[in-house]
Amino acid sequence: QKEVEQNSGPLSVPEGAIASLNCTYSDRGSQSFFWYRQYSGKSPELIMSIYSNGDKEDGRFTAQLNKASQYVSLLIRDSQPSDSATYLCAVKTNAGKSTFGDGTTLTVKP
C-alpha cells in the first residue's frame, strides 16, 4: 500500500464547475498536509496547507482534512481553464519527511 494515494485521473470538469481532488494516507500519526499544483514542464507550487481537522478556505480553493478517516481533499470552485494542471498531495509523516502522491491531472474545459 502506498503511503499517499490520490484518485487516479485524469479528471475533466467544465469551466465554472467544482473540481474535487482526493487523497488518502496510511500513517495515522501524520500531522501536516499539503496540496501542490504543477503545470506541465514546471516545478510544483504550494497552494494549500492544512494541519487541523475541518475545512480551510483560500479564495476558490478549499482543503478538507479528516484525520479519523485519513483523508484530505481539495475543492476548486468556479474552475477555470488556468486551473488545468497536475495536483500533488503531500503528507508529512511521523518520520519527519514529506511523502507525495502520484498526482491527479485536472483538465478544465471551456
Next chain:
Amino acid sequence: DAGITQSPRHKVTETGTPVTLRCHQTENHRYMYWYRQDPGHGLRLIHYSYGVKDTDKGEVSDGYSVSRSKTEDFLLTLESATSSQTSVYFCAIRATGTSSTYEQYFGPGTRLTVT
C-alpha cells in the same frame, strides 16, 4: 519564488559518467531536499540536508550522493550515471516558522538525460 536556482537546467550525459547538479538558495534555509520526478509518478525523495555537512538518505538514494559545505549550496552527484537516472530533478527548501513548518518550495528543476 523562494530564491532557489538549479544548475544546469538541462543536461545530456553518457552512461558511466559522473554528473553533479547544484541547488543554490539565497534565504539561509536550513533544510534542503533533492527529489526526482518520473512520468506518471509523484516526487520521490533522494537525499535531504538539515544543516551544513548534515545529510540523510531518502527513499531512492542508491546511486546518488550529496554534499553541503555551505548553507546556500546543496549538491547532488551521480557517481556513474545510468539510464534509469534519466529524470527531472527538483531541489526544495523547507520554510521555517510556526505557521509554515514543513511547507516546501521548489526550484525550477533540472532535466537530466542519460544516454
